[in-house]
Amino acid sequence: MNVYDQAHQLATAIKESEEFKTYQSAKEQIRSNEEMKNMINDFQKRSMELQLKQLQGEQPDPEELANAQRLVGVITMDPVAATYLQSEMRFSLMMKDVYEILQEASDMGEL
Numbered sequence: 706m707n708v709y710d711q712a713h714q715l716a717t718a719i720k721e722s723e724e725f726k727t728y729q730s731a732k733e734q735i736r737s738n739e740e741m742k743n744m745i746n747d748f749q750k751r752s753m754e755l756q757l758k759q760l761q762g763e764q765p766d767p768e769e770l771a772n773a774q775r776l777v778g779v780i781t782m783d784p785v786a787a788t789y790l791q792s793e794m795r796f797s798l799m800m801k802d803v804y805e806i807l808q809e810a811s812d813m814g815e816l
Contacts (some may be wrong), residue, residue, distance in 0.1 A: 717804070732788035741786050748776045762788040 719725055735742050751808050755765045781787040 715803070719800075722799065724792070724796045724799045727788075728792040731792045732787065734785045735789045738785070741780075741783060744776070744780055745786060745789065746775070748780055751776065 735745060751769070755769060755773060758765050781790065
């Protein structure tokens, strides 16, 4: 069994998955709406900054959290944006699961 051939088969299976197709479709719809695209990019940037602070042991500023929550509220009022965020999350979870399976198989976990 050639590992590289199997990896290409996995890549094909991922591209054919419902999670990937839904995510790509939603992504294309968002790309066609510049305002929504900018709002989602801003939200994702803020989310990453908040997560980074938490990983560094810092408490997020309550105002930052409130702003992020308001932004989520505005974004999710748009059905296309809500679908995009949901499909992105489902696709990310699927990829996380695949990575964990590969990590377990390669014994790259804890020492």
